[in-house]
Amino acid sequence: MTEADLxxxxxxxxxxxxxxxxxxxxGWSMPVQYASILDEARRVREHVGLFDLGHMGxxxxxxxxxxxxxxxxxxxxxxxxxxxxxxxxxVCAEDGGPLDDLLLYKSSDEDVFVVANASNCAxxxxxxxxxxxxxxxxxxxxxxxxxxxxxxxxxxQDALQPLVEGKDLGEIGYYKFAFATVCGIxxxxxxxxxxTGEDGFEIYFPCAESVRVWNALLEAGAxxxxxxxxxxxxxxxxxxxxxxxxxxxxxxxxNPVEAGLNFxxxxxxxxxxxxxxxxxxxVKEAPKRKLVGITTEGKRxxxxxxxxxxxxxxxxxxxxxxxxxxxxxxxxxAYLPVELAVAGQTIDMDIRGKRQQCVVCDLPFYSRTxx
Amino acid sequence: xxxxxxxxLDSHEWAKLxxxxxxxxxxxxxxxxxxxxxxxxxxxxxxxxxxxxxxxxETFGEIESVKAVxxxxxxxxxxxxxxxxxxxxxxxxxxEDPWKKGWLIxxxxxxxxxxxxxxxxxxxxxxxxxx
Numbered sequence: 001m002t003e004a005d006l007x008x009x010x011x012x013x014x015x016x017x018x019x020x021x022x023x024x025x026x027g028w029s030m031p032v033q034y035a036s037i038l039d040e041a042r043r044v045r046e047h048v049g050l051f052d053l054g055h056m057g058x059x060x061x062x063x064x065x066x067x068x069x070x071x072x073x074x075x076x077x078x079x080x081x082x083x084x085x086x087x088x089x090x091v092c093a094e095d096g097g098p099l100d101d102l103l104l105y106k107s108s109d110e111d112v113f114v115v116a117n118a119s120n121c122a123x124x125x126x127x128x129x130x131x132x133x134x135x136x137x138x139x140x141x142x143x144x145x146x147x148x149x150x151x152x153x154x155x156x157q158d159a160l161q162p163l164v165e166g167k168d169l170g171e172i173g174y175y176k177f178a179f180a181t182v183c184g185i186x187x188x189x190x191x192x193x194x195x196t197g198e199d200g201f202e203i204y205f206p207c208a209e210s211v212r213v214w215n216a217l218l219e220a221g222a223x224x225x226x227x228x229x230x231x232x233x234x235x236x237x238x239x240x241x242x243x244x245x246x247x248x249x250x251x252x253x254x255n256p257v258e259a260g261l262n263f264x265x266x267x268x269x270x271x272x273x274x275x276x277x278x279x280x281x282x283v284k285e286a287p288k289r290k291l292v293g294i295t296t297e298g299k300r301x302x303x304x305x306x307x308x309x310x311x312x313x314x315x316x317x318x319x320x321x322x323x324x325x326x327x328x329x330x331x332x333x334a335y336l337p338v339e340l341a342v343a344g345q346t347i348d349m350d351i352r353g354k355r356q357q358c359v360v361c362d363l364p365f366y367s368r369t370x371x
Numbered sequence: 372x373x374x375x376x377x378x379x380l381d382s383h384e385w386a387k388l389x390x391x392x393x394x395x396x397x398x399x400x401x402x403x404x405x406x407x408x409x410x411x412x413x414x415x416x417x418x419x420x421x422x423x424x425x426x427x428x429e430t431f432g433e434i435e436s437v438k439a440v441x442x443x444x445x446x447x448x449x450x451x452x453x454x455x456x457x458x459x460x461x462x463x464x465x466x467e468d469p470w471k472k473g474w475l476i477x478x479x480x481x482x483x484x485x486x487x488x489x490x491x492x493x494x495x496x497x498x499x500x501x502x
Contacts, residue, residue: 036412038437300415301440322437
C-alpha cells in the first residue's frame with residue numbers, strides 16, 4: 001500500500017504541520033510520534049496526553065435483539081453489562097481464534113456501541129452481518145462520521161472538565177460512559193476508558209469538529225501538561241499495562257484464553273451459545289501456552305518475531321517489545337509453554353544471531369493501582 | 372549539502388579515506404530517521420571486533436533506536452582495524468557529530484577504490500528522491 005492509498009483522519013494536516021512523523025497503521029496514515037517516544041510515554045504517566053484515534057472502527061448495533069445478537073457472536077456477556085457501562089470482548093471464529101477485540105458500550109439491550117480496531121473493522125462488520133440470522137438488529141458503521149480522541153494520564157479530568165458543560169466528569173466511573181456537551185457540541189459520548197493503563201477519557205463527536213476540539217483541548221490542557229501523543233508511545237504504554245494488541249498478542253492463531261483475557265469471556269449458561277465457545281472452553285480446560293512478560297538486562301530491545309529458546313529448544317517468539325520508560329528496562333510479551341511461563345524463569349532470546357538472557361514475569365509490567 | 376570529502380552508500384553510511392584507512396560512519400539523515408530528532412531514542416549500537424574481515428556491502432553491525440533496528444553496511448571490503456568503542460556508550464555523539472566524532476569503524480581496505488559509492492551530490496539526490 002502506498003502513502004496515497006492510506007486513509008487520513010480529519011486531523012491529518014494538524015499532525016503534519018506540528019511536525020509529527022506519520023506512518024501507515026491499519027490502512028491509515030497516523031502520527032507515530034510528535035517528539036521523543038519515551039518523553040511522550042512519560043508525559044502520559046505523569047501528566048496527560050492527547051491521542052487522535054480517528055482510525056478506530058466504530059459500529060452501532062441497534063434494535064430489539066441487539067444485546068441478544070451480540071451475545072451470540074462476542075465472548076463477553078452483553079446482556080449482563082449494566083446500562084451506561086462498557087466491557088471488553090472479542091469476536092472469535094468457531095475455532096476460538098479471534099477476528100478482533102472490542103469495547104462494547106451498552107446504552108440499553110437495544111443499543112450497543114462497538115469500538116473495533118482500524119485494520120479489522122471491515123472484517124468485524126462483515127462477520128456481524130453474516131451472523132445476524134433472524135435477529136432484529138441494524139448494524140451501522142459510524143467510523144467515517146465520528147472523530148475519536150483520547151485523553152490519558154492522571155491529569156485527564158483536569159484537562160477535559162473545563163470544556164464540558166453540565167457534567168461532572170468525576171461522576172463517570174471507570175469503564176462507564178455518559179453523554180454531555182463538549183466545546184459546545186451536544187451529546188458527545190465520553191467514556192472513562194483507554195489503552196495506556198492510566199486514568200483517562202475517550203470522546204466521540206462529529207468529524208467536522210475535529211480540529212476545533214483538538215486545538216481547544218490542547219489550549220485548555222496546556223497548564224496540566226497536555227501534549228499530543230503518537231502511536232509509538234501508545235504502543236509502549238499499552239504493553240507496560242499488559243494490554244493486548246491485535247496482530248501481536250492476539251490473532252487468528254492466538255486465542256484469548258491463553259492470552260489471559262478470561263475477564264472478557266463468559267461461559268455462563270444464561271448467555272447461551274456463541275461462536276467459538278466450545279473451542280475456547282476446551283482451551284480453558286487444557287491450555288498449552290501462556291502469554292507472559294519478559295524483561296532483558298542488556299540494552300537490546302525485544303522485537304516482534306525474535307525467537308525464544310530454552311537451551312537449544314525453540315519455545316516461542318516475541319509478540320511485542322519496547323523500551324519501558326516507566327519501569328526503566330526493556331520489555332516484551334511472548335507465549336511460552338505453560339511449564340516455562342513462570343515468573344522468574346530465564347530463557348534466551350535470539351537477537352539476530354546473538355543470545356540474550358530474558359527473565360519471565362507476570363503481566364502487567366505496570367499497574368497504577370498496584371504501584 | 373553533506374560533506375564532499377567522502378563518499379556515501381544509499382543505505383546512509385559514509386566512507387572517508389584517511390591515510391591508507393577508510394573511516395566509516397552514518398549520515399545525519401540516518402541518525403534523524405532512527406531517532407526522529409531525539410538522541411535519547413537511540414538505545415544501542417553493536418560494532419564488530421577489531422580484526423574481523425568484511426566484504427563490501429556486508430553487515431558489520433547494528434544500530435537500534437526505541438522503535439527499530441537498522442543494519443550497518445560496509446562501504447568497502449577489508450579488515451576492521453579500529454572501532455569507536457566510546458561511541459557505543461555515548462550514542463548522543465552520533466546526533467551531535469555524525470561526520471567526525473561519531474565515526475563507527477576504520478577499515479584497512481583490500482581495494483581502496485570508492486568509485487562504486489555515491490558522491491555527496493548523488494547522495495543528496497537519493498535522499499530527496501526518497502522523501
